[in-house]
Structures are given as C-alpha cells and as structure tokens.
Amino acid sequence: MEHLYAVKSQKELLEYERFVSKIQPRLTAYLTFLKDAYQVCQLPRTIVWTSCHGATELFSDIPVPAYTNDYRVVMTPDVSAWRSVYLHQLDGLEAGETGHALRAYYETGLTENHILQILGHELAHHSPLFLDDFDSSRSNGIWFEEGMAEYISRRYFLTPSEYEAEYRCNKELVGLLNHKYGGHSLEEFGAATYAGDYASIFFEYWRSFLAIHQIVQKHGGDVRKVFASYHRWHETEHNMTLLDWFSGATIGG
Numbered sequence: 001m002e003h004l005y006a007v008k009s010q011k012e013l014l015e016y017e018r019f020v021s022k023i024q025p026r027l028t029a030y031l032t033f034l035k036d037a038y039q040v041c042q043l044p045r046t047i048v049w050t051s052c053h054g055a056t057e058l059f060s061d062i063p064v065p066a067y068t069n070d071y072r073v074v075m076t077p078d079v080s081a082w083r084s085v086y087l088h089q090l091d092g093l094e095a096g097e098t099g100h101a102l103r104a105y106y107e108t109g110l111t112e113n114h115i116l117q118i119l120g121h122e123l124a125h126h127s128p129l130f131l132d133d134f135d136s137s138r139s140n141g142i143w144f145e146e147g148m149a150e151y152i153s154r155r156y157f158l159t160p161s162e163y164e165a166e167y168r169c170n171k172e173l174v175g176l177l178n179h180k181y182g183g184h185s186l187e188e189f190g191a192a193t194y195a196g197d198y199a200s201i202f203f204e205y206w207r208s209f210l211a212i213h214q215i216v217q218k219h220g221g222d223v224r225k226v227f228a229s230y231h232r233w234h235e236t237e238h239n240m241t242l243l244d245w246f247s248g249a250t251i252g253g
Helices: 010-038 052-058 079-090 097-108 112-124 142-157 160-181 191-195 198-218 223-234
Strands: 002-006 046-050 066-068 072-075
Touching: 002 010, 010 046, 010 112, 010 142, 046 052, 052 072, 052 079, 066 112, 072 112, 079 097, 079 112, 079 198, 097 160, 112 142, 142 160, 142 198, 142 223, 160 198, 191 198, 198 223
Parallel strands: 002 046, 046 072
Antiparallel strands: 066 072
16 A cells, blocks of 8 residues: 655645654554455555545545545544544533543543554455445444444554553443434444534444444454354345344444
8 A cells, every 4th residue: 555645734744754654564564464364455555644624624525534445545643633533522511520531531542553543443444354345325234344343453553451441431432422322223323324423423433342342252252253153144134133143232222
C-alpha cells in the first residue's frame, strides 16, 4: 500500500509523514499478522492521510473520519480530532462521576496505539473470512463484521490494560445510552446507522464489540472457532439470525 497525504499545509504534511514513518514497522507487522491469521491478501491500494474535515467532508460525507473500500483507506491520524469525535458521545449526558470518568478517559487516555487500532479495524475488514461483500445492501450480520474488526484490532494494538479500559468504557456508554438508542436488535446495524449523531453511531459499534467479546469468551478465547461457527451459520438456510445462532439475541439490547 502507498501512503498519500491530502493536507492544507506543510506543517500538517510533516506531522503526518513523521507519524507514518514512526508506525510503519508496526503496520508492516500487523499486515503480516492479518495475512497469516485472517487470510488478508488483497489490500486497498493506498492509505490517504488527511484531516477530520478532509475525511468527512471532502472525500466523503461519512461522519466518522476512518473508512475503507477496495481502493483506499481514508483516515485522520490526529489524536485531538479523535478525542473530539469520541467526546461528542457524551453530549447531553448528565454530569456525574461516570460522566466525568468517561470524559477524563477520552481527554487523556488516547494514544498512538488507539490510532493504530482504528487503522487496524479498517484493514481487518478486508479479510475474506467475512463472507458477504461489505456494502449498504447488507442487512444481516453487519454487527458481526464491525464488532470482530474492532475486536481483532484492539487485541493486537492495545495493551491488556488499554483493552480493558476500552471494554469498561464501552460497557458504561452502552448502559448510559441504551434508554435513548437501544430497544432494537443488533441485526438492524446498517446504512441507517450513519444517519444519526456520534453517540448513536458508536452505540452500535460498542455493543457490537461487546457482543463479539462475549462470543469469543464463550468459544474459549479462540477467534478461529468463532469464525468456524459463523461459516457454519452461513452454510445454513438462514432460518435464524446470526445473533440467534450465537445465542446472543439479548446482548446489548
């Protein structure tokens, strides 16, 4: 993959180039890991590094500044931009100890590892182990791919303590936001998800991740067994949803 830079200033270019140079060895190792563990052989042609504004308004109207397709990954490496995006999840929540803890986490807890994890999420989507083309026409099992891409990249790039912190944070947010955005099955994760605000979008991502975390635990921590079960479901007549197949119909609901 090539690295392209869509920037407005020399300063921004130098910052992004330094970041990419620093992460390149870890990115190379991750791509080898994806190939060996998840059969990722066909990758996008390029990663376009740009600002949050560039990712969400110039290249696309997708509200989250990281996304992928067959040709390119587009994302911002700007930690401050991601901090702002994640903090928007807390808009409208009442102040309190939980709210303060979540705010403090996003204000101070995001690191280079988290940026790499976001990139790792996008690249994990290219595993052929996900058996459907990932596009807006799908309406069954998007939660599995999104949750699994999040799980794979978090387990790889985050330290155990960072992973646990993300897990706790996501669980708290799902609990806090469930009264507003819950009440429906994860199977409804789809194109309409991106029409909401940041809180409603990430609500679906986080509960998808929590569901995958629980499913992997039920399979003894072996992601390969989870994929094998997913493939068995895919070979059935689909007389039950994937969520029901994993006996997780009420997870995060």
